[in-house]
Amino acid sequence: MINKAIFEKTFKDFFSLKTILIYAVFLSVPLIIFSNVALEADFFNVTSLDLMVEYLFGFFSVFSYVWVCGMAIGILAAYFCSSMIAQEVNDRTILLLVTKPVSRASIFLSKFLAFLAAILVYSALSLFLSVYIWASVFELDIQSLWVFVSKIPYFFIYSVFVALFFGSISAAISALSSSRLKSIVPSVILVILAFFVFIQVRGVARNLGVYNGILSFSDVGYDFGNLYISTLEAGGVRFIPFMQGVLGTFTGTYKVPQEMVDIDYDQGVILPSLKRLNYRTPFSSLLKLIILPGLLTLLGLVVFVKRDIN
Amino acid sequence: MEIAIETSELTKTFGLVKRLTAVNALSMKIEKGTVHGFIGPNGAGKTTTIKMLTGSITPTKGSAQIFGISAGKNEAKAKIGYSPEHPNFYSQSAFKFLVYNARICGIEKKEAELRATRLLDWMGLLDFRDRNAMGFSAGMKQKLGLLQALIHDPEVLILDEPTANLDPIGRFDVLQKIRDLAKKEGKTILVSSHILDELEKVVDHVTIINKGHTVLQSDISSLRNQFSSNKYVVETTNNQTYLPQISKLGPAALNPDGNIEVTVKDPEKFKSSLFSLFKGNTKNLSGFYPLKMSLENIFMNVLGDKNDK
Numbered sequence: 037m038i039n040k041a042i043f044e045k046t047f048k049d050f051f052s053l054k055t056i057l058i059y060a061v062f063l064s065v066p067l068i069i070f071s072n073v074a075l076e077a078d079f080f081n082v083t084s085l086d087l088m089v090e091y092l093f094g095f096f097s098v099f100s101y102v103w104v105c106g107m108a109i110g111i112l113a114a115y116f117c118s119s120m121i122a123q124e125v126n127d128r129t130i131l132l133l134v135t136k137p138v139s140r141a142s143i144f145l146s147k148f149l150a151f152l153a154a155i156l157v158y159s160a161l162s163l164f165l166s167v168y169i170w171a172s173v174f175e176l177d178i179q180s181l182w183v184f185v186s187k188i189p190y191f192f193i194y195s196v197f198v199a200l201f202f203g204s205i206s207a208a209i210s211a212l213s214s215s216r217l218k219s220i221v222p223s224v225i226l227v228i229l230a231f232f233v234f235i236q237v238r239g240v241a242r243n244l245g246v247y248n249g250i251l252s253f254s255d256v257g258y259d260f261g262n263l264y265i266s267t268l269e270a271g272g273v274r275f276i277p278f279m280q281g282v283l284g285t286f287t288g289t290y291k292v293p294q295e296m297v298d299i300d301y302d303q304g305v306i307l308p309s310l311k312r313l314n315y316r317t318p319f320s321s322l323l324k325l326i327i328l329p330g331l332l333t334l335l336g337l338v339v340f341v342k343r344d345i346n
Numbered sequence: 347m348e349i350a351i352e353t354s355e356l357t358k359t360f361g362l363v364k365r366l367t368a369v370n371a372l373s374m375k376i377e378k379g380t381v382h383g384f385i386g387p388n389g390a391g392k393t394t395t396i397k398m399l400t401g402s403i404t405p406t407k408g409s410a411q412i413f414g415i416s417a418g419k420n421e422a423k424a425k426i427g428y429s430p431e432h433p434n435f436y437s438q439s440a441f442k443f444l445v446y447n448a449r450i451c452g453i454e455k456k457e458a459e460l461r462a463t464r465l466l467d468w469m470g471l472l473d474f475r476d477r478n479a480m481g482f483s484a485g486m487k488q489k490l491g492l493l494q495a496l497i498h499d500p501e502v503l504i505l506d507e508p509t510a511n512l513d514p515i516g517r518f519d520v521l522q523k524i525r526d527l528a529k530k531e532g533k534t535i536l537v538s539s540h541i542l543d544e545l546e547k548v549v550d551h552v553t554i555i556n557k558g559h560t561v562l563q564s565d566i567s568s569l570r571n572q573f574s575s576n577k578y579v580v581e582t583t584n585n586q587t588y589l590p591q592i593s594k595l596g597p598a599a600l601n602p603d604g605n606i607e608v609t610v611k612d613p614e615k616f617k618s619s620l621f622s623l624f625k626g627n628t629k630n631l632s633g634f635y636p637l638k639m640s641l642e643n644i645f646m647n648v649l650g651d652k653n654d655k
Contacts (some may be wrong), residue, residue, distance in 0.1 A: 128430075132428075137424035138450055138451070340402075
């Protein structure tokens, strides 16, 4: 079912020097800016190293959720998947491909599998690069660095789901479009909605008591947050209440008090953990993030198999 | 004789609201080992038919088969090599492009490399094997397009305007190679082209289509006999002067060469009438001979008749 030649070529095409360099810059510039700004913040000047690592890890987790494993990998996935079919149609190379003795299902799946393999590599490299930048800016010692490195697998799981979700949207549109731009734009809009717009909308809607039904269902950012926090918790991560408050603001998964979490920097902090909000159980969110991409990929496959290639 | 390609009532309609029937109940049979010309005016449905045969578009109605297998199935596609009118390539060398195409077809890398080298050499492109195919001239692209169609050694070659971008020498070379593929390797070749005077040098059968229908299908020699048996060319010392008198023997007109072209009912009676006309001044009759119809003449005749009707 998988055509080795198509898989290999597609996989290699994702690793052109140009793509790697652009992505590395795209990924690291916001991280460098954010970490340098964070360097100036009060809570990184606490006396306890352990507490500082808690803060550093907490903020790294926020940044990973929104940027490293969120928007950046989501946009990259959309970019990769938009090239799967639409680019070939646009370049008219698809005509030679579909007339060869290989089924269209095989073409689509070979390309999609190549995307999955490539995105796994990019996700892993992104995380290591981000941890490296973070550790360099904050001059972390080896023990503190290990706190970050040991949690990379949990960040990685989350980033794969993000990539799958936005990649499958882009792949489905790519299967019926002949324009790469048309395939990538809806996914990028959804990335921005999920990781940026919904952060604002969610808070207001919850306060007004209208966060339910379609609005709640379409808040994929919450599902990603739910999965993210649950995965990290399953990996033994316990965020301090202040970080729970920050993460809650971005992911929508913690019940954040109106006045945020008060904190005494000198004393460290000891407040009870924030409560998790269960609009959906972690399992429901997981199911949603598996079923939706699965259906979209299937839709893309069916559309491509049935489609006339002119 | 074994049938390589067969279509039956093949129909393709595009559009959901504004329906456009590009191919309308087209039926044709192409024998194995022949070079078959597929001609028709622009918009006749040639490329749409070819795309249905290669499986890139699906018919709305009817069927198309390659050696009895439904067009579009992998088994049918394995028997076909297709070269589009404007082949496009990835940004990679000609050699890598051919190897990639071979490997898509399930050919092992070593064998694929051997085939790619052999084909590039055969087409005279071996010196350019490591050059990026996207930077090739239009003619070289056309040749490379033909090579990728041959990479898996198919039984049937479907070529859409294979000489469109070639210079005269390139055209002659490619047509010669197409002929060789049929005669020496027994491949069946369906070739669509607008350059009819060159096409007629290689084809032994022809299908003319218009408005999505088959208008005519025949072997080329029968077609020539059919269309030239009652046409004669008369050359005189003054064709303009003699035209009214010759017109009395049958419908006549000056052809593009300035000679008189006349359609007769009874050739023997025409010959004796013509001699009677020039009796006493035979030196004014420079010559007369049956018209040898070119494919282009036949094409114009057939489509002219159809359009008249």
